[in-house]
Amino acid sequence: MIGRIYHVGLTVSDLDRSVAFYRDILGLAFQGEIFMEGKETDKMFRKSNCKARVAYLNGSKAIETPPVELIQFVDSEIHPHLLEVEQTAESRMRQTMQELLMKNPAPNKEQHQMEWVQHMNSLKAQAEELVMNELIYS
Known part of the structure; x- marks a missing residue:
């Protein structure tokens, strides 16, 4: 059994797009x-x-997570299946988060910051x- 994850490293095809996703959508700190x-x-x-x-x-005040390292190989080809x-x-993830937010609306962020984060x-x-x-385990 895994006790704790200390670091996550992912190979990505577009570093700028991936950083934007992890920062803007998931709330990690660049x-x-x-x-x-x-x-x-x-x-x-x-x-x-x-x-x-x-x-x-890294995680932020809004989210606790192990450090994430995103790697984009330059002038190298990533296996097409991994890219897909x-x-x-x-x-x-974007679609599922939107669906979950529609079903379970978040509290007002300005009035209830901690509840919103949770x-x-x-x-x-x-x-x-x-x-x-x-996608991964199936």
Whole structure:
């Protein structure tokens, strides 16, 4: 059994779009971005002439989550199936969050900030569970 997840690393096809999703939709806090290349990068990713853009995000006051690392390989081709799964998962998360919010409206954020945060965290967890079961675990 997994006790705790300390870090999540994901390969993405469009780093800017993915950062926007994790920051704007899921509420993670953007920490920064680096560009990686050279022998150590080749060794780390087991690819020759590897170049990667890497963005780092953390939880925020609104959401507790392990650090998330988003990796976009530059001039490398991601396996088409993985790209399709990523795009489908992002789309389903947005759609599922909207559906859950329609069924379970959030409290007024300005008047009840903590209740709003708890509500949104709960909906996000439900949406992740639904999407993961639908796309990843099936």
